[in-house]
Amino acid sequence: MPNSPWQKSSYSGANSECVEVRAIAGVIELRESDEGDVIVRTTAPNFAALLQGAKAGEFDCLATSRA
Structure with a gap:
């Protein structure tokens, strides 16, 4: 599988701990x-649904929970 560059969110700032994403061979990798x-x-459709849910705040409760 050829290498594709990983992208990280601009919200990560200087912090090296972040989630990275890339599209490769028709698949989204995180x-x-x-x-x-x-x-x-x-898949791209599943990733789009995740992003839509995140933008709508559906997962905000997970960001503040202490698992």
């Missing part, structure tokens, strides 16, 4: 920058 060997793969 990983945490500090655990680069663990990659989650999904």
Whole structure:
């Protein structure tokens, strides 16, 4: 599989701990920058649904919970 550059959110700032994403061979891949060997793969439609839900605030409760 050819290499594709990872992108991180501008919200990550100077912090090296962030979620990175890339599109490769028709698949969307996500990983945490500090655990680069663990990659989650999904389809573009599923990733779009995740982004839509995040933008709508559907997951805000998870950001403040202490799991």
